[in-house]
Amino acid sequence: MTIFLNQHHGTPGLVVLPASGWRRAQAFLASWPDVPGGVLTDHADWAAAAGVGRLVAYENALDIAPAAFAYGARQALYAALSRAGRGGDPAAVTLASDDCVQVQRVAAQLGCQCSASAAGAEWVSSYATPGYTEIPREIMQAYRLVPERAGAMWTGEPPTHVVVPGGDGLLAAAVSVHLRPWGVRLVVNEPAHDAPLISHAMGQPGREPGLLVWQELERATFAYVAGPLAPHRVALGMRPDSRVLMFTEAAAGRAIDA
Numbered sequence: 001m002t003i004f005l006n007q008h009h010g011t012p013g014l015v016v017l018p019a020s021g022w023r024r025a026q027a028f029l030a031s032w033p034d035v036p037g038g039v040l041t042d043h044a045d046w047a048a049a050a051g052v053g054r055l056v057a058y059e060n061a062l063d064i065a066p067a068a069f070a071y072g073a074r075q076a077l078y079a080a081l082s083r084a085g086r087g088g089d090p091a092a093v094t095l096a097s098d099d100c101v102q103v104q105r106v107a108a109q110l111g112c113q114c115s116a117s118a119a120g121a122e123w124v125s126s127y128a129t130p131g132y133t134e135i136p137r138e139i140m141q142a143y144r145l146v147p148e149r150a151g152a153m154w155t156g157e158p159p160t161h162v163v164v165p166g167g168d169g170l171l172a173a174a175v176s177v178h179l180r181p182w183g184v185r186l187v188v189n190e191p192a193h194d195a196p197l198i199s200h201a202m203g204q205p206g207r208e209p210g211l212l213v214w215q216e217l218e219r220a221t222f223a224y225v226a227g228p229l230a231p232h233r234v235a236l237g238m239r240p241d242s243r244v245l246m247f248t249e250a251a252a253g254r255a256i257d258a
Contacts, residue, residue, distance in 0.1 A: 002192070002195070002198060002225070002226040002227065003223060003224070003225050003226075003232045003235055003236075004198050004201050004202050004223065004224045005223050006201065006218075006221045006224065008219050009219065009220070009221065009222050010219065011219040012219070013215060013216075013218075014215060016140075016173065016212050016215050016216045017137065017140055017144065017173075017174070017177045017178075017216075021137065021138065021141045022144050025071055025138065025141040025142045025145070026145070028071045028142070029067060029071065029142060029145050032067055032070060032071070034066060034067055034070075035064075035067045036063040036064060037149075038058050038060065038061065038146065038149055038150070039058075039059070039153070040057070040153045040154065040245075041056065041057050041059065042055070042056050043055050043057055046246075047244070050229060050230055050233060050238060051230065051233050051239075051240065052161075052233075052239070052240065052242040052244050053239075053240055053242055053243060054242075054243040054244065055243075055244045055246060056154070056159075056243075056245050057246045057248050058146065058149075058150040058245070058246070058248070059248050060248070061146050061164075061165070061248060061249065062165070062167070062171060064142065064143055064171075065170075066102060066105075068126075068145075068170075069099065069124070069126065069139060070102075070105075070106045071139065071141075072124055072126065072136070072139035072142070073095055073097075073102075073103065073106040073124045074106070075134075075135060075138040076095060076122040076124045076135050077090055077110055077112055079122070079134075080093045090110055090111035090112040091111060091113065092112075093112040093113065094112065094114065094115055094118050094120065094121040095112055095113070095114045095115075095124050096114070096115050096116060096117050096118055096121035096122065096123055096124070097114075097116075097123065097124040097125055098125055099124075106124075123135070126139045126140070126168065127168075127210045128210040128211040128213070129210070129211055130211060133211060133212055136210055139170065140170055140173060140174050143170050143171050143173075144174045144177065146171060146174065146175065147175045147179050147247075150245060151178070151179065154245065156243070157243060158182045158184070158243070159179075159182065159184050159243045159244060159245040160184060160185065160237075160238075160242045160243050161185045161186075161187055161236065161243070161244045161245070162175060162179055162182075162184045162187065162244075162245045163187045163189050163229065163244060163245070163247065164176075164186065164188055164189065165188075165189060165190070165247065165248065165249050166188050166189065166190035166195065166196070166197040166198070166224075167190075167249075168209065168213070169197055169209045169210065169213035169214070169217055170210075170213060171247065172188050172217060172221070173212065173213045173216040173217055173220075176216050176217065176220040176221070177216060177220075180220070184245075185222040185223070185236070186220055187223050187225060187229070187236060188217065188221050188224045189224075189229060190224070191226070192226045192227035195224075196208075197209060197217065198225070198226045200214070201217075201218075201221070201224050222236075223235070223236055
């Protein structure tokens with residue numbers, strides 16, 4: 001069980017996800033056929049275990065990934081058509097990606113071609129690197145649908161803490177941007193056996209997050225926790241009057257177990 005309190009928390013930085021990009025993503029997701037829904041569930045037992053007044057879960061939050069990827073692919077297609085002046089013919093565009101299954105599905109729905117790699121193909125990936133940021137940025141914009149829906153369903157006083165799964169950091173970064181007006185403390189929670197984000201934050205070697213993900217989380221995350229949260233409730237500032245919104249990968253309360 002490890003906790004890392006972020007010394008850079010609150011440092012001003014670049015706008016990673018502009019509001020205009022979120023509006024474009026919203027319009028796409030409103031018409032895409034396979035966008036999952038979600039509900040908020042109050043968990044009194046989880047709240048008691050965590051020592052907080054209220055704990056609400058938005059479950060299966062990462063189900064948004066396929067729809068977000070589809071949006072990124074659509075934006076890559078449009079960018080290719082715009083650059084080449086191809087008269088809006090999707091069949092003239094080839095998409096390529098490190099996620100071939102998603103590319104094939106999306107390409108079929110958009111009317112373009114796909115391949116694992118091809119000269120001149122439009123690369124679609126959620127992993128941002130120097131010189132490749134715009135498609136990952138669009139994919140991250142689509143992830144904002146999750147905190148948008150959770151925020152719309154939340155009732156009562158705003159949360160004091162938001163707990164987000166780590167993974168590739170896309171959801172964590174999107175939640176961070178979207179819920180910033182609430183002034184919450186963002187806690188990134190990872191399994192003790194697989195915690196690349198906390199390792200990166202602590203300067204340890206390992207799997208690095210994408211460039212845009214880290215531009216957001218490096219300054220916005222209050223704390224990273226590998227393993228259960230309950231042993232660190234004091235360091236996290238969780239008190240009996242705290243209100244916690246937790247985005248979960250599945251219907252499980254492992255994050256708050258003692």
